[in-house]
Amino acid sequence: xxxxxxxxxxxxxxxxxxxxxxxxxxxxxxxxxxxxxxxxxxxxxxxxxxxxxxxxxxxxxxxxxxxxxxxxxxxxxxxxxxxxxxxxxxxxxxxxxxxxxxxxxxxxxxxxxxxxxxxxxxxxxxxxxxxxxxxxxxxxxxxxxxxxxxxxxxxxxxxxxxxxxxxxxxxxxxxxxxxxxxxxxxxxxxxxxxxxxxxxxxxxxxxxxxxxxxxxxxxxxxxxxxxxxxxxxxxxxxxxxxxxxxxxxxxxxxxxxxxxxxxxxxxxxxxxxxxxxxxxxxxxxxxxxxxxxxxxxxxxxxxxxxxxxxxxxxxxxxxxxxxxxxxxxxxxxxxxxxxxxxxxxxxxxxxxxxxxxxxxxxxxxxxxxxxxxxxxxxxxxxxxxxxxxxxxxxxxxxxxxxxxxxxxxxxxxxxxxxxxxxxxxxxxxxxxxxxxxxxxxxxxxxxxxxxxxxxxxxxxxxxxxxxxxxxxxxxxxxxxxxxxxxxxxxxxxxxxxxxxxxxxxxxxxxxxxxxxxxxxxxxxxxxxx
Numbered sequence: 194x195x196x197x198x199x200x201x202x203x204x205x206x207x208x209x210x211x212x213x214x215x216x217x218x219x220x221x222x223x224x225x226x227x228x229x230x231x232x233x234x235x236x237x238x239x240x241x242x243x244x245x246x247x248x249x250x251x252x253x254x255x256x257x258x259x260x261x262x263x264x265x266x267x268x269x270x271x272x273x274x275x276x277x278x279x280x281x282x283x284x285x286x287x288x289x290x291x292x293x294x295x296x297x298x299x300x301x302x303x304x305x306x307x308x309x310x311x312x313x314x315x316x317x318x319x320x321x322x323x324x325x326x327x328x329x330x331x332x333x334x335x336x337x338x339x340x341x342x343x344x345x346x347x348x349x350x351x352x353x354x355x356x357x358x359x360x361x362x363x364x365x366x367x368x369x370x371x372x373x374x375x376x377x378x379x380x381x382x383x384x385x386x387x388x389x390x391x392x393x394x395x396x397x398x399x400x401x402x403x404x405x406x407x408x409x410x411x412x413x414x415x416x417x418x419x420x421x422x423x424x425x426x427x428x429x430x431x432x433x434x435x436x437x438x439x440x441x442x443x444x445x446x447x448x449x450x451x452x453x454x455x456x457x458x459x460x461x462x463x464x465x466x467x468x469x470x471x472x473x474x475x476x477x478x479x480x481x482x483x484x485x486x487x488x489x490x491x492x493x494x495x496x497x498x499x500x501x502x503x504x505x506x507x508x509x510x511x512x513x514x515x516x517x518x519x520x521x522x523x524x525x526x527x528x529x530x531x532x533x534x535x536x537x538x539x540x541x542x543x544x545x546x547x548x549x550x551x552x553x554x555x556x557x558x559x560x561x562x563x564x565x566x567x568x569x570x571x572x573x574x575x576x577x578x579x580x581x582x583x584x585x586x587x588x589x590x591x592x593x594x595x596x597x598x599x600x601x602x603x604x605x606x607x608x609x610x611x612x613x614x615x616x617x618x619x620x621x622x623x624x625x626x627x628x629x630x631x632x633x634x635x636x637x638x639x640x641x642x643x644x645x646x647x648x649x650x651x652x653x654x655x656x657x658x659x660x661x662x663x664x665x666x667x668x669x670x671x672x673x674x675x676x677x678x679x680x681x682x683x684x685x686x687x688x689x690x691x692x693x694x695x696x697x698x699x700x701x702x703x704x705x706x707x708x709x710x711x712x713x714x715x716x717x718x719x720x721x722x
Contacts, residue, residue, distance in 0.1 A: 194612065211615035212304075216333060219623020230617050235574050237613025238308040243550055243578040244607035246703065247598050250586015261700045264667075267657050268675035268701035269708055274649035275301055276712040280720055282641045290720035291324045294713060295331025296638060300339045300645035302678040304614060305706060306713035307332050309573040313717035320721070329622040334630050335642025342646040343681040347669055347688075350654045356665045362691035365666040376493055376502060378407065379439045380454045383428045384447030394420035394505070398445040403502045404434035407492040407518040408454045408461055415454060415461055417519040419484035420505075429454055433492045434502050463492070464524045468513040469532030471593050479505035487526040489519030510589040511597045512538060541602045545594040549585050553578025563715075576710040583703060646676065665689065670697025675705050 197210025219225075275297060283293035291314065298307035310328050314320060351358065388396060393406050406418040408431040416422070418430060431454045432442055443449060468474070473481060478491050491503040495514040501507065503515070509531075517527050557577020560569035572580065585596040598606075629635045650672050657663045657671065669685030674697060685694040 215619020234617035240610030246582025295328035299332035299335030358689035670694030
């Protein structure tokens with residue numbers, strides 16, 4: 194960990210420092226029991242990928258549906274080019290096919306794919322122990338060159354297209370602000386006679402525009418806009434939604450009022466309440482009926498940093514931040530219904546965590562027959578837990594068990610898991626590492642890994658810039674994510690002075706991780722004999 198914390202111009206090895214410390218310990222120290230080493234390696238890998246999936250799950254499918262198709266297609270192209278390039282270079286250079294697996298993993302800075310490849314090799318009969326150690330050796334040799342190669346590719350693309358990263362970062366931020374459409378409130382006067390004696394939940398256009406109504410004034414009396422509240426011509430109401438949605442809704446209701454009802458009556462206020470009560474999980478805003486039970490209106494819900502209008506069909510998840518409007522006594526009652534317990538929110542729920550890991554291991558060991566392959570493919574201890582964690586992060590619970598992990602706990606478990614994995618891999622490879630890396634074979638592996646890193650990134654980068662017209666901010670995050678390369682992301686962030694590349698990185702990371710693990714298994718089954 195100390196080695197990984199050493200940085201040169203803001204770039205360091207991070208948790209991968211444990212890998213090289215393990216190599217040193219494996220070279221100079223005594224051998225570690227093989228069974229213990231394998232267990233530590235697999236347990237660390239499972240813990241690492243499960244925590245990634247649990248964190249990415251809530252927003253992964255939404256991001257994939259809204260903006261991730263193109264980005265993930267480009268990332269998949271990068272993975273497949275690398276998966277085709279590694280065996281091609283191995284064939285041309287007459288490398289051992291087991292070493293090709295390590296070159297593929299090291300060139301993509303992707304340790305779970307190494308774990309999947311090694312695990313698959315152990316299922317093949319008759320492989321010598323020396324060959325089983327080759328993937329870890331080749332990965333350790335190519336890993337540092339891959340980090341340098343990915344950063345060098347970003348610099349090369351910057352020079353070729355004469356990119357000003359700071360200017361493009363500012364332009365990208367402005368575009369995001371225009372596209373994100375934050376929620377706002379607007380006071381409107383009801384002038385449409387067709388709305389006389391119509392309940393709030395029956396006003397046409399609310400669902401289509403995604404607008405919610407928080408306050409209603411009738412005959413000078415202001416109150417929370419409940420679903421059963423009735424509007425009349427001359428009433429004033431406060432609508433919450435995007436600017437475009439409010440403009441459409443205003444055409445239905447009447448016209449905009451200069452008065453702000455939010456400030457007009459101090460007895461009606463709002464409060465943000467966090468959902469922690471298990472009894473309300475999975476229930477929609479309409480089913481919850483807080484307007485009837487507590488006399489409050491639900492106007493906004495914030496989930497995973499994204500603010501949404503509280504449409505009636507939106508289902509609540511653990512950790513949602515709900516904005517409610519009403520009188521103080523009603524807000525107190527609604528807070529009790531929703532839970533609003535910070536202690537519960539910050540608690541690590543271990544039972545669903547280990548149930549999820551167990552289910553992930555089960556899913557990862559199910560054989561999947563693929564025509565043309567000599568043995569069935571298994572998702573393995575990297576992809577199985579990752580897929581299950583993504584699903585659990587999305588649905589948020591198993592029955593009444595909440596699948597919520599506080600961010601700091603998630604990061605701690607993730608770092609602990611990857612440290613265990615790196616340590617085991619390093620200890621395993623350390624005995625032969627220095628003899629290999631300073632040999633002609635080691636130099637060839639390093640150059641091969643550099644090609645497997647740079648060529649796919651360069652080709653996809655050229656295509657993404659010229660054909661897809663991606664900005665450098667999106668492009669750098671995409672290329673860093675397609676190699677699951679945190680140092681490259683750190684470089685992209687620093688060169689543009691913006692955290693925006695992390696958005697593209699997070700968009701492609703889960704699918705890239707899954708594809709690299711599956712590709713490593715397919716290569717192991719098809720190449721190694």
